[in-house]
Amino acid sequence: QAQQLADKLDPCSELVDLLERSIQENPPLSVKEGNIIKDGYNETLDRFRDASRNGKSWIAQLESKERELTGIKSLKIGYNRVFGYYIEVTKPNLHLLPKGRYERKQTLANAERFITQELKEKEALILEAEEKSIELEYELFVDIRERVKQYIPRLQSLAKAISELDVLQSFATVSEERHYVKPQFSEHRELIIQAGRHPVVEKVLGTQTYVPNDCYMNKERELLLITGPNMSGKSTYMRQIALTAIMAQIGCFVPADKAVLPIFDQVFTRIGAADDLVSGQSTFMVEMLEARNAIVHATQNSLILFDEIGRGTSTYDGMALAQAIIEYIHDHIGAKTLFSTHYHELTDLEQSLPKLKNVHVSAVEENGKVVFLHKIEEGPADQSYGIHVAELAGLPSSLIRRAEEILAELEQQEEQRKEEQEEPGGENEAVFEQLSMFAEEKPSKEETRLSKKEKKALETLKSVNLLEMTPLEALNKLYEIQKLLK
Known part of the structure; x- marks a missing residue:
């Protein structure tokens, strides 16, 4: 079985090489934020990144180059959101600019602002570098994703083999550690x-x-x-x-x-x-x-x-x-x-x-x-031991003592009930006999003057159908009648 699992462990070397060359080790969660693709994977993307990262350095180098070319030490390259990048020359130094190289962009009171073809190219790269870089990264990511799709059957087979190996290894580890x-x-x-x-x-x-x-x-x-x-x-x-x-x-x-x-x-x-x-x-x-x-x-x-x-x-x-x-x-x-x-x-x-x-x-x-x-x-x-568990749970001690008293009473009643069932005639006959004798007994002259409670007790007794009652129901009814007569 181990050899069969080993045979399924396809390394997918070509895919590994592609992913190692193209995708960052810790890319962002969103695929549209950039910083997914590694440097060196795509030449155009590298140019965009270089422009974005080194734009200020390029501008400084270009400024130094223009000063040397024109001999104007006060020449400077600036930027604003309306006009973009520009070369600014004070009016006293305008005669030093070589003809045909500079294109006027803006006129100020004391200076003129120009643009050159080289500065236009740098400006386009710098301003568009980040936006184009993100767009290109997403396109490259989608292309890589499509290429990875071709490996899905091999990856699924590999994942299944690794999962089997992982489960078996877990079984072995836990079995050994826990005996x-x-x-x-x-x-x-x-x-x-x-x-x-x-x-x-x-x-x-x-x-x-x-x-x-x-x-x-x-x-x-x-x-x-x-x-x-x-x-x-x-x-x-x-x-x-x-x-x-x-x-x-x-x-x-x-x-x-x-x-x-x-x-x-x-x-x-x-x-x-x-x-x-x-x-x-x-x-x-x-x-x-x-x-x-x-x-x-x-x-x-x-x-x-x-x-x-x-x-x-x-x-x-x-x-x-x-x-x-x-x-x-x-x-x-x-x-x-x-x-x-x-x-x-x-x-x-x-x-x-x-x-x-x-x-x-x-x-x-x-x-x-x-x-x-x-x-x-x-x-x-x-x-x-249910009451003991209640005690462990922290119920009040007075409640626990009362529960124990009730339990003792219930157990005593159960014992009495069992003893009565064991007597000749059984529980049914004993209860029915008591009720029947009471129901059939004729009252004396003194007993004809009955109280309201006694009359109610007799009426209750007359309404009872003993043959349709369980022993427990009969006992309850007898207890009810007895309470009326006390």
Whole structure:
């Protein structure tokens, strides 16, 4: 391959010679300002430049020559914008001028002004030199440009060869400096990365700080569901897998200790929050459109990265969409997929989807503080540590304490709900039974004198259709009635 590249390196010697002789090393940006063409390239241009540069010197030499010829020491050559250049002689010395050589141009009170043929020629050259020089330079430039056009096919071939050489040299340099390894390609749909790194993040952090990670996927392990805290490195991990695959397929060594990769036909990503307000598309709509693009066009040989799909809508909507997307990819597409989520409920899918495996980014608590280890491990994460991240972001301490209180209450309610579901009869029967008993109970004589609130509670209870309510709706309604009776 090196010899093939060398054969394409056409030096274009004739063109190099033309450009070196004709064009200045640092010409102006505009081609109509002059100072483009080198001295010595064109004889006429050299004359114009000589006239422009040496005009005053010529005039001084001509003045000295005329004084010597006439013997008039007071003779002088001057210039004004109306008459141009002239030879001025005082009236007492007019008789010394040789006849036929001087042509009268202007008469003054004490002197006469003349012009000679030689001075006319010098005047034309001096006054027109700069203008004609610029015009001629542009003409010469256009001519050179037309001649260069003939070399376009050879130049394009040379540019392509140099660009290939530049890319390969860059690959070699970065691979050696950052200790990348040669990847292998698998025909068995295997993806094995040992101590993989993100090339850009590693460059910023340094090799001593960056934590490498492994990744293993095969025909029985097609979809990795990634859980873990915010800021723990889920997105970085996903991106480094995709970058490793892309780098390998463009011919570069990769940031890992070992890499065995399949050939991917496409890479699809749904990462980050973005909107298109001008087109009337919200962040969530953009998220869904990007997800659709991957789902519609991905094949079994594609790589899909989905980061936090579904978080732009309500919890249940988002979770339902995320699960449906995971199931569709698993059952109908079969692409290698990295899917990160904060919906911990989705980790149960490992039980029903044989090709899905849970992995998580680990974190530990030390002295009440969370330390992100940035290490990928098997299994689901146990916590999100979202409040800790909010604390790191500098939210007020009173706000953080309140969030922790609310979290504790929510977790306690969730535990109670699970315990009630485990009791015989289940949650539905318990709620419906309480409401039914309350609705069927006959009032005593003392209870016939009801307050307005009690009457409203009974009317609300009578209007309830228990068979069409969810357990949560039934509990909310019971709570509402109870508030009226207190």
